[in-house]
Amino acid sequence: VTENLGIRAQDISTQVLPRDLHADYINTMAVVATSIEHFATEIRHLQRTEVREVEEFFAKGQKGSSAMPHKRNPISSENVSGLARVIRGHVITGMEDVSLWHERDISHSSAERIILPDTTILLDYILNRFTRIIEKLTVFPEKMKADMNLTHGLIYSQRVLLKLVDSGLSREAAYDLVQPKTALAWDEQKDFRQLLEADPKVMVQLTPAEMDDAFDYHWHLSQVQTIFDRVFK
Structure with a gap:
């Protein structure tokens, strides 16, 4: 089966595979999500009303803040930032799953049924949503120059x-x-x-x-x- 899938078999295993493999996977996903969040956070700052050097796509008739009609909130970047926090939270659970009793208990199973699919699906969503942010991002070069001149x-x-x-x-x-x-x-x-x-x-x-x-x-x-x-x- 592993040969057909193009993956190698684990060198050592008992009833379950060592969970450090899964913890490493979750951690890698978290690093990717956090790296994307780093860009999203920058966009959020640059879209502040007093800065406004870039702006997420804002459709005609779209509403920003319900309290302040002038605002155009970077909701997609905020969404990315929030979901990255969720994925980082899964890192702790992944690490907790590493320590099993004699490599044979299944205490990890219930947790992994949540964190493995959720982390993968969330990162896929983050990647796609941030791609759309960048593809439609509005940039204001003249405002950048004006801010430099301040x-x-x-x-x-x-x-x-x-x-x-x-x-x-x-x-x-x-x-x-x-x-x-x-x-x-x-x-x-x-x-x-x-x-x-x-x-x-x-x-x-x-x-x-x-x-x-x-x-x-x-x-x-x-x-x-x-x-x-x-x-x-």
Whole structure:
């Protein structure tokens, strides 16, 4: 039978197979579910009203919050997060089933009749539901740019720091040159780049072209395709 199914027989078994095999299976399912939940949680945050950088598909006439008509709740991602918690709960039961009396009792059976099919079916549902989320996800690039601009350019402080180091300054000197301006930009809501360009000590080290490069967000995306190719090919 095992040969026809393309699986190997267990090397050692008594009345029942060692249950660590089943515990490992449940744990693997839980890791997959939790990894998907990680993405779903990010979508949930990014769909918050004040963030709104992405949004789950929202059909015409669909309702979000029953109390607040303006809200569009990420119900599918919330559903994925909740079901991942259920699967993680099954990990404990799977581990508890490992310890059997003399490898012969069947105390595991009643529990496994629930956790094995439920975990498998739930993960299949999570995978399919999250696939639909991604396929229909709405992305708002302009809102992403607007949110980045809320920092008044502070997100580029590391790039400026490293360019100053490349220009010949020590890291400590470069840090001492940049850090006070980040505080001023944040505390007084001033443009970080303008503060830098107003300081001769900075501009003697960096050319306008180097400043443009330091404040170009595309640099942070330059390796995205390489990473995707490494992971998905």
